[in-house]
Amino acid sequence: MLQKAPTHAGNPLKTLLKMGQSPWLDFINRTHTEDGSLKKMVEQDGLHGMTSNPSIFEQSMGYGHAYDAQIKKIISQKKVTAGQLYEELAVTDIKAAADTLMPVFEKTKGLDGHVSIEVSPHLAHDAKGTVEEAHRLWKAVSKLNLMIKIPGTVEGAKAIEDVTADGMSVNVTLLFSQKAYHSVLEAYIAGLERRVAKGEDISRISSVASFYIGRVDLLIDQEIDQRVAQKDPRSLELQALRGKIAIANATLAYAHWQQVRNSERWKKLEAKGGNVQRLLWASTSSKDKSYSDVMYVDELIAPETVNTMPLPTFEAFRDHGHPEKIMDINVATAKSRLNALAQCGIDLNKVTDCLLREGLQGFDKAFDKLHDTLANKMKALAA
Numbered sequence: 001m002l003q004k005a006p007t008h009a010g011n012p013l014k015t016l017l018k019m020g021q022s023p024w025l026d027f028i029n030r031t032h033t034e035d036g037s038l039k040k041m042v043e044q045d046g047l048h049g050m051t052s053n054p055s056i057f058e059q060s061m062g063y064g065h066a067y068d069a070q071i072k073k074i075i076s077q078k079k080v081t082a083g084q085l086y087e088e089l090a091v092t093d094i095k096a097a098a099d100t101l102m103p104v105f106e107k108t109k110g111l112d113g114h115v116s117i118e119v120s121p122h123l124a125h126d127a128k129g130t131v132e133e134a135h136r137l138w139k140a141v142s143k144l145n146l147m148i149k150i151p152g153t154v155e156g157a158k159a160i161e162d163v164t165a166d167g168m169s170v171n172v173t174l175l176f177s178q179k180a181y182h183s184v185l186e187a188y189i190a191g192l193e194r195r196v197a198k199g200e201d202i203s204r205i206s207s208v209a210s211f212y213i214g215r216v217d218l219l220i221d222q223e224i225d226q227r228v229a230q231k232d233p234r235s236l237e238l239q240a241l242r243g244k245i246a247i248a249n250a251t252l253a254y255a256h257w258q259q260v261r262n263s264e265r266w267k268k269l270e271a272k273g274g275n276v277q278r279l280l281w282a283s284t285s286s287k288d289k290s291y292s293d294v295m296y297v298d299e300l301i302a303p304e305t306v307n308t309m310p311l312p313t314f315e316a317f318r319d320h321g322h323p324e325k326i327m328d329i330n331v332a333t334a335k336s337r338l339n340a341l342a343q344c345g346i347d348l349n350k351v352t353d354c355l356l357r358e359g360l361q362g363f364d365k366a367f368d369k370l371h372d373t374l375a376n377k378m379k380a381l382a383a
Contacts, residue, residue, distance in 0.1 A: 011044070011045060011046070011318060012317055012318060012320075012321035012322070012323050013045040013046050013047070013314070013317060013318050013321070014045065014046040015321075015323040016046070016297075016301060016307070016321075016323050017046045017048070019301050019303070019323055019326065020301075020302070020303030020304060020305070020326075021301050021302060021303070021305050021306065021307055022048040022049060022111075022112050022278075022305075022306045022307075023045070023046060023047060023048060023306075023307055023309065023314070023317075024047070024048060024049035024050060024051060024280070024306050024307065024308035024309070025041070025047055025049070025050045025051070025308065025309060025311065025314055026050075026051045026052075026053075026056070026282065026308040026309055026310050026311075027050070027052075027056060027310060027311045027314075028050055028052040028056055028057070028060060028093055028094075028097060028115075029060040029066075029093075030060065030066045030067065030092075030093055030096075031066050033093065033096045033097055033100060034096075038050075038097065038100050039100050041314075042100060042101060042103070042104060045314075045318060047101075047104075048101075048104050048108070048112035048113065048306075049101065049104070049112050049113060049114045049115070049306065049308070050097055050101065050114075050115045050116070050308075051115075051116045051149070051171065051210070051280075051282075051308045052090075052093075052094070052115070052116055052117060052118065052149075053118050053149065053173065053363060053366075054118060054121055054363045054364075054366040054367040054370065055362065055363060055366040057086070057090055057093075057366075057370060058366040058367070058369055058370040058373070060093075061086070061089060061370060061373070061374065062369070062370055062373040067089055067377075068377070068381060070088075070089060070092065071085065071089070071374075071377055071378065071381055072381050074088060075378055075381065075382055080378075082371040082372070082374040082375040082378065083371055085374050085378065086370060086371060086374055087137075087140070089374075090117060091117070091137070091140045091141055094115050094117045094141050094143075094146065095141055095143060097115045098115045098141065098143040098145050098146060099143075101113040101114070101115060101145060102143075102145060105144065105145040110144070110145075110203075110204060110206060110275070111206065111275065113145045114145045114146065114147045114169065114171070114206065114208075115143075115145060115146060115147070116146075116147040116148070116149040116171040117137055117141065117146065117147075117148065117149060118148075118149035118150075118173065118363075119133045119134055119137065119148065119149065119150055120133060120367065121151070121360060121363035121364045121367050122364060122367070124151045124153050124155070124156065124360050125153055125154075125155045126155060127155040127156070127158040127159045127162070128159075130150055130155070130156065130159035130163075131159050131162045131163055131166075134148045134150065134159070134163045134166075134168060134170075135166070135168075138168050144204065146169065147169045147170060147171040147206070147207075147208070148163060148168055148169070148170050148171070149170075149171045149172075149173050150163065150170055150171070150172055150173065151172075151173050151174045151359075151360065152172045152173065152174055152175040152180045152181070152183070152184045152209070152210075152356075153174075153180075153356070153360075154183070156172070156184070157180075157183045157184050157186075157187040158187070160172060160184055160187040160188060160191065161187040161188070161190045161191040161194070162191070163191070164187070164188055164190075164191025164192060164194075164195075164205060164207065165190075165191040165192075165194040165195055167195065167200070167201075167204070167205060168205070169205055169206045169207060170188070170207045171207070171208050171210060171280070172184045172188075172207070172208070172209045172210060173210045173282070174210070174212065174356055174359045174360065175209055175210055175211045175212060175282075176211075176212050176215070176216060176249075176351075176352035176355045176356055176359075177348075177349060177352035177353070177356075178249070178252055178253060178256070179349075180352075180356070181209060181211060181253050181256070182256060184209055185209060185256075185257070185260060185277055188207050188209075188277045189260075189265070189266065189269065189277075192205065192269050192274050193269065196269065196272050201273065202269065202272055202273055202274045202275075203272075203273030203274070203275070205274075205275060206275045207275070207277040207278075208277065208278050208279070208280040208306055209277055209278070209279055209280060210280045210282040210308070211250060211253050211279055211280065211281060211282065212282050212283040212355065212359075213246045213247070213250060213281055213282065213283050213284050213296045213300065214246065214283040214284060214285055214286060214287050214296055215283045215287070215355050215359075216245060216246040216249055216283075216351065216352070216355065217242075217243055217244075217245060217246040217287065217288070218287040218288070219351050219354065219355060220241075220245050220246075220341070220346060220348075220351060221242050221243065221288060223346055224238045224239065224241065224242055224346075225242075234344045234345075237340060237343075237344055238344050240340075241337060241340060241341055241344070243288065243291055243295075244337050245337060245338065245341055245348070246296070247296075247299055247300065247334075248333070248334035248335075248337040248338055249334075249338070249348070250279075250281065250300060251327070251328075251329055251330065251331065251333075251334040252331065252334050252335070252338075253279060254279055254302055254305070254327065254329060255329055255331045255334075257279055258329070261276055261304075276304065278304055278305055278306055279302075279305050279306070280305070280306040280307070280308055281296065281300045281305065281306070281307045281308070282308055283296075284296040284297055284300070284307055284308070284309055284310075284313060285309070285310050285312065285313045286313075293312075293313065293316045294313065294316050294317045294320065294321045294322070296313075297309065297313065297317050297321055297323075298321060298322050298323070298324075299327065300327055301323055301325070301326055301327055302326060302327040302329070303326070
C-alpha cells in the first residue's frame, strides 16, 4: 500500500530538487499507474523519472491478475511467444508511465521526466544485438521521454555509442567500477560527437549512468564481518571501513564527472545543445539494518545527479529524509579509504567484477522466470 504523500513545503523529496538532484523511482507497476498513485507522486513529491528492469517486471507481471485482461485480448487476436507477450505488456506500461511523466519532461525541457525500458539481459555481451533491440523498443514505445537501458559491459559501451549516435536516449545500468563508468561516459560523448559531425541535432538526447551503491557495501561488509569474526589482525582497520566504501567509490565517479563536465571537449558539445550525461545513484536501499534506511540518499546529494529509489526507500525518505548537505567531494579521503581497503587485502576491482556478473545473472534469471510465468498464464487463460 502506497503511503499518502505530504503536501507541505517541507517534503524532503522536493528539497532534493532544490539542491539540484532529481528523485526518480526504481519501480513500475500497472496498478500504480492506473489508480493515479504515480500521478500523485509526480505532483506531490516532485517525482522526476522512473527506471525498470527485468526483476521489477518479473515482480509486477508474475503475480496477481493486473495483466490478465490484456493477455486474454492479445492471445485471442494472434499467436505470440512468451517473449513477445512480455514486450507488448512492458511497452504498454512504459507508454502509460511516460505519459504521466511527460509534464515533467516538458517543464524541464527534456532533462527529466524519463522512463527506462531495458534491452534483453541476454544481449549484455552482444553489441550488434543490443543496437537492433534498442531500435525496436524505441520505435515500439515511440515516446520522446523514453530511455533505452543498456548494461555497462565492454560490448554495452560500444552499443551505447552507436545508439546515442542514432539519436536515442540511454540509461546505462549495472555500473560498479570506475573503469566501466569512464568507458560509458566516453561512449556517450563519442556518440554525440558523431552526430555533430554529421550535422545532426543533439539537443533532444539525454543520458544517465546508473552507478550502483548499496550492493558494493553489502559484499564488502560481508567480507569484513567474516574476517573480524575470524579475529583478523586488521580487524579494527576493517571495521572502520564498514559502510564507507560505496560512497567513496561514488565520490571518485562524481569527481571524474566534474572534470569531464568542465572540459573544453564537453563545452563544445554543450554549445551545440548537448545534455550532460548525469550520474544516477542506483541500488540506494540500505542492505544493512544497522544503517539508516535513507543513508544512501542523505549522503549522496549532489548537483546534476539523480537518485533512483526503490518504493520503500522513496517512501522512507519522504517520511524522514534529511536533505541537509551537499555530498562532500573529498577525493583525498575517498582515495585513502580505498587504499586502506586494498592494504587490508580486499580488491575492489574483484568485488565490482563479481557484482557485475551477479547483476547480469540476476537479470537473466528474472527474465527467464518471467517468460516461464507468462507462458503458463497464456495456457491457463486460453483454457
